[in-house]
Amino acid sequence: MLEKTGIPTKEQIDSAFPSEERMKKGPFVVVECFQKIPCNPCFTACNRDGIKIFEDINDLPNVDHENCNGCTLCVSKCPGLAITVVDMTYSEDKALLKIPYEFLPLPRKGDRVTGLSHGGEEVEEVEVVNVQNPKGFDKTPVISIAVSKDKVKEIRSIKVPKERDRSRDEIVCRCSDVTLKEVRDLIHSGHTTVNEIKKISRIGMGPCQGRTCSQVVIREIASITGKDPSTLKPGTYRPVVRSVEMGKILEAMENEEAAKR
Ligand code: SF4
Numbered sequence: 001m002l003e004k005t006g007i008p009t010k011e012q013i014d015s016a017f018p019s020e021e022r023m024k025k026g027p028f029v030v031v032e033c034f035q036k037i038p039c040n041p042c043f044t045a046c047n048r049d050g051i052k053i054f055e056d057i058n059d060l061p062n063v064d065h066e067n068c069n070g071c072t073l074c075v076s077k078c079p080g081l082a083i084t085v086v087d088m089t090y091s092e093d094k095a096l097l098k099i100p101y102e103f104l105p106l107p108r109k110g111d112r113v114t115g116l117s118h119g120g121e122e123v124e125e126v127e128v129v130n131v132q133n134p135k136g137f138d139k140t141p142v143i144s145i146a147v148s149k150d151k152v153k154e155i156r157s158i159k160v161p162k163e164r165d166r167s168r169d170e171i172v173c174r175c176s177d178v179t180l181k182e183v184r185d186l187i188h189s190g191h192t193t194v195n196e197i198k199k200i201s202r203i204g205m206g207p208c209q210g211r212t213c214s215q216v217v218i219r220e221i222a223s224i225t226g227k228d229p230s231t232l233k234p235g236t237y238r239p240v241v242r243s244v245e246m247g248k249i250l251e252a253m254e255n256e257e258a259a260k261r
């Protein structure tokens with residue numbers, strides 16, 4: 001089956017998992033590398049002797065689960081995306097599954113995405129718990145997802161919705177780098193005046209003094225609370241104060257005097 005479809009059998013997947021006793025101790029590596037190829041970055045990445053030395057570069061990885069602490073170094077280094085890390089102690093009903101993921105855009109922490117099987121079938125909706133994006137051309141991002149414990153051997157990848165909530169990326173206040181999502185979160189948490197939102201997020205406190213963002217904030221408050229936008233106050237704005245050299249003031253005064261003469 002593996003040779004024809006690239007999908008390992010249930011027996012092969014089972015063989016990559018450690019004993020029940022080891023699974024209860026904490027995170028462990030799952031190496032689904034079942035075909036001999038000249039490759040060993042999993043061994044060179046591991047500094048805990050979790051992958052034993054290769055006698056021959058074509059050997060299959062020999063995993064020592066007792067030495068592995070689930071650090072994921074080998075997950076991001078494996079060019080075949082053959083390695084995951086599993087933590088069955090994550091919570092009562094969920095396991096933490098750390099998978100290599102090389103598509104863009106990357107999901108974000110907190111996203112709800114679809115967990116896919118080895119063959120790409122949808123298994124269940126899962127939450128993204130963490131996103132590691134290590135620097136280096138030869139390192140693959142590692143996504144941590146919370147999956148149902150009984151699905152941990154089934155789920156092997158994720159599908160990220162094409163249409164993500166873009167509000168978290170949209171900058172409303174360019175002076176203070178405040179996003180639309182931050183503004184919406186503040187309104188949802190009960191801050192429904194421009195001044196409140198300004199004091200918490202610093203929106204509108206930059207050099208433009210709210211020239212571009214105040215109308216967006218009013219629009220968002222109106223849209224979320226149902227209030228008439230014409231009844232919403234734009235907030236307090238002040239001219240920018242900048243230090244000026246005394247010499248420049250004297251110069252200006254002299255120029256003014258000269259102009260009168
Ligand atoms: S997860 Fe970390 S400790 Fe375990 S085998 Fe991979 S590199 Fe070694």
Ligand code: SF4
Pocket residue numbers: 031032033039040041042043060061077078079080081082083
């Ligand atoms: S780095 Fe990945 S593909 Fe290469 S031998 Fe190790 S597990 Fe197999």
